Amino acid sequence: MNVDFPLVFLFLSAYSAILMLVAALRGVLGPTLPDRVVSLDTINTLVVATMVTLAVAFKQIIYVDIAIVYALLSFITTLYIAKYMEMKMGVGK
C-alpha cells in the first residue's frame, strides 16, 4: 500500500478550511449573540485540527506546538466571552 500521506493531510486541511467558511456563515447569520459565540468556538476547534494536519502536510513539527497554544488561548477567549455575556445580559446584577 503506497499512499502519499502529506497530500492526504493537505486535502484534509483544505476541506477543514471550507468547513470553517461554512461555520462562519452561521456567525454572520446567527440571530443572537450566543449563536455567534458557538460559531466562533466551532471555528477555533477546526483551526486546531487544521494546524495539526498541516504539520504533516508541510513536514513542520512546530505547527503542532502552535496548535496546542492556539487551543489553550481560544479556550481562554471562549471563557471570557461567556463571562461577558453573563455580565452584559445576565441576572448577576
Added chain:
Amino acid sequence: MIEPLILACVAISMIFNTLGVIGLHRFPDVYTRLHAATKCTTFGSIFATIAVAAYGFGQWYYGNAAYGNMTAHAIFALLALLITNPTGAHAIARAAHLSGISPKRAVVDILEEDRKKTGSKKREEAKGVES
C-alpha cells in the same frame, strides 16, 4: 500496517466535522446548535489528531527519528482539545441560559424557576449583610 488505520481516522474526522457544521446550520436554537457543533467537531478533531500521531509513530517506527516528537506533541494537542472544548461549551451554554434565552418549543424551564428562588434568597442575604 498502520496506513489503513490513518486513512480510517482521516475519513472519520472528515465525516464528523461535516456533520457538526451541518448541525450548526440545521438546528433551531442555541442549545441544540451548541450540542451538534461541539460534540461532533471535538470528535472529528480528536480523530484528526490521532491520525497525525499515528502517522508520526509510523515514520518513527521505520527509522525517521524526528517524527517521534510529532507523535508526543500531537498527543498533547489531543489532551488540550479533550479538556478545554467541553469546558468552553459548558460556559457558553450557562451564559446563554443566564442571559435569558430559552430553548425553542420549551414547555417548562425548571432551572429558571429554581434560579429565581435561590437567587432572590441570596440577594436578600446579601442585603442583610450589607445593612
